[in-house]
Amino acid sequence: MRKPGVRWHTPPLGALEIRVLKAVWASVEADAKAVQSALQGEHAVSLSTIQSTLQRLCRKQLLRRSKIAHAYCYSAAVKRGALIGDSIGEVIACLGRGELQPLVSSFIELADDADRETLDRLQQWVDAQPRRGEGSTEESES
Numbered sequence: 001m002r003k004p005g006v007r008w009h010t011p012p013l014g015a016l017e018i019r020v021l022k023a024v025w026a027s028v029e030a031d032a033k034a035v036q037s038a039l040q041g042e043h044a045v046s047l048s049t050i051q052s053t054l055q056r057l058c059r060k061q062l063l064r065r066s067k068i069a070h071a072y073c074y075s076a077a078v079k080r081g082a083l084i085g086d087s088i089g090e091v092i093a094c095l096g097r098g099e100l101q102p103l104v105s106s107f108i109e110l111a112d113d114a115d116r117e118t119l120d121r122l123q124q125w126v127d128a129q130p131r132r133g134e135g136s137t138e139e140s141e142s
Contacts, residue, residue, distance in 0.1 A: 009090065010083065010087045011060040011062070016045065016049070016053055017053055019039055020039070020054060020057060021057065021063075023039060024074055025076055026038065029073055029075045030073065030075075031071045031073050031074070032047055032050045032051045032071070032072070032074075033071075035050050035074070036050045054072070062078050062083070063075065063076060064076075088103070
């Protein structure tokens with residue numbers, strides 16, 4: 001679990017780890033067999049490989065586990081949006097020297113492929129954000 005006040009860095013993730021995380025996020029809580037079943041439509045993965053991957057994600061503090069009967073049950077320790085945000089923040093800090101302009105430009109290019117509903121939700125989110133440097137909405141009299 002993350003400790004308050006301690007800077008947390010997103011651990012590197014492999015393709016299988018990402019697939020397993022997505023399966024756990026989708027089910028809220030799952031054991032290794034449920035994760036294996038969720039990944040069944042994709043490349044086949046053995047149960048022992050799934051178990052190892054789940055343990056690795058726990059060590060990386062991305063999953064929590066609790067023992068129920070004879071099996072471990074896993075749940076997300078980090079929300080999907082938080083992990084994405086942390087990852088993007090680290091890329092900006094590392095590659096972009098903290099500059100937001102390249103990120104915003106890339107984001108706008110990616111938005112070209114988004115559907116109308118996604119763009120509408122994004123617009124609502126942008127409209128709801130406070131503007132920097134804006135003072136009171138009341139005009140001061142001179």
